[in-house]
Amino acid sequence: MNTFKTVLVLAPHTDDGELGAGGTIAKLIENGAEVYYVAFSTAEESVPEGMPKDILKTEVKSATKQLGIKEENLIIFNYEVRKLNYVRQEILEELIKIRSNINVDLVLMPSLHDLHQDHTTVANEGLRAFKQKPILGYELIWNNLTFNTTAFTQLEERHVQKKFEALKEYNSQAGRDYTSRDFIFSLAKTRGVQIGCSFAEAFEVVRWII
Numbered sequence: 063m064n065t066f067k068t069v070l071v072l073a074p075h076t077d078d079g080e081l082g083a084g085g086t087i088a089k090l091i092e093n094g095a096e097v098y099y100v101a102f103s104t105a106e107e108s109v110p111e112g113m114p115k116d117i118l119k120t121e122v123k124s125a126t127k128q129l130g131i132k133e134e135n136l137i138i139f140n141y142e143v144r145k146l147n148y149v150r151q152e153i154l155e156e157l158i159k160i161r162s163n164i165n166v167d168l169v170l171m172p173s174l175h176d177l178h179q180d181h182t183t184v185a186n187e188g189l190r191a192f193k194q195k196p197i198l199g200y201e202l203i204w205n206n207l208t209f210n211t212t213a214f215t216q217l218e219e220r221h222v223q224k225k226f227e228a229l230k231e232y233n234s235q236a237g238r239d240y241t242s243r244d245f246i247f248s249l250a251k252t253r254g255v256q257i258g259c260s261f262a263e264a265f266e267v268v269r270w271i272i
């Protein structure tokens with residue numbers, strides 16, 4: 063973990079990075095890494111009735127702050143939800159700009175096996191832009207038909223707690239089963255059992271460079 067100094071998290075929607083890698087992000091920051099978080103859609107079209115259209119933008123700011131990500135390291139795009147594939151090339155070009163501005167040594171992005179069309183787009187373009195860097199695909203079990211647990215990060219309870227607290231900032235998403243404390247801790251426990259430690263997050267190795 064200490065070898066990663068500059069980490070880029072790619073989140074198709076505002077909460078994906080926290081859901082897939084929140085504990086790992088908390089641990090990386092604790093170890094002194096600079097973490098950048100890019101959200102591609104604030105899903106204005108999916109915001110529940112009666113809530114401000116930009117609520118997810120407000121919430122992602124609070125959630126990433128909970129994890130320790132600096133405000134200036136949060137990049138938010140406003141692409142239309144479920145239609146990221148319509149702007150695939152624009153997304154690739156933005157990623158290439160980010161690659162020229164930030165010397166990233168690890169990329170965390172959705173799994174290449176993620177079924178959600180927006181996640182697939184970000185995973186494919188992420189790989190295109192960062193194919194020369196180590197890349198891990200994070201797990202979102204409700205979107206994965208298959209997921210190879212080929213990499214793990216060992217976590218302590220405090221890292222999983224931070225993930226849970228970050229996700230609590232998403233009031234507009236309250237009541238989703240995958241943001242419940244039970245689910246978050248159970249999955250972290252499950253992944254921990256696989257590798258003989260208390261808690262963990264699992265990733266798919268997309269590219270690894272030694």
Ligand SMILES: [Zn+2]
Nearest residue numbers: 074075078181
């Ligand atoms: Zn998503």
